[in-house]
Amino acid sequence: MLSRNEVKYIQSLCHKKQRQLEGLFIAEGPKIAEELLNSDFSIKKIYALPEWIEKNAINNIEIETIDEIDLSRITSLQTPNQVLIIAAQKNDFGKPVLKNKLTIVLDGIQDPGNMGTIIRIADWFGIEQIICSDDTVELYNPKVIQSTMGSFVRTKVYYSNLKDFLETVDVTVFGAMMKGKNIYELQKSKEGLLVIGNEGKGIRNDILECITNPITIPKKGGAESLNAAVAAGIILSHLV
16 A cells, blocks of 8 residues: 555646656556657656556566555546556757758647647647747646647657747748638648647737748638637648
């Protein structure tokens, strides 16, 4: 049985301040565990039910067998799922390479589910990097990690002052907006940035000044707007 102090420590990693202090994050469930074990992330410890351990040969990683009661004490999920991993964060990717690549840029995305889904969409379309404003939700938020379904291991996520960053780029900057060129008329693109704005406010005015190619998904029905992740997926399906 896990000690009270260990449970408290694991639970503390659900808070951004503690994650940043420790340089660690939590990942849960068999799918994400499999992705992490096959990545170059450094895994510090695994807590798992006996049935998961029996199916997975783990070497050179500290692993603790726990029961469902212990798992329910340390999980951040509504329904605990076999395994919880504590891993080291990766934040130093060097400078992003913009030439001959499509890159997603996120301006103030706040919802962890949206963030995670956008990372998953990026992975689906072969987008290797995402550049975020400093106030975009943190990559290592447990809900973000969960929503990526493991795609975060293949996607570099940078945080930056977007205004300063965009003023230095020399590639096309597409912006997802209510008014712009119809995406169905776009040519395929192998290079450029796609800016997706905040869920409620869209792209900020100072970032709008940096957009060279406003684009839009034409509306036929009565919906006021599209979810940020949905919009990213639709646009990338026509850009890529």
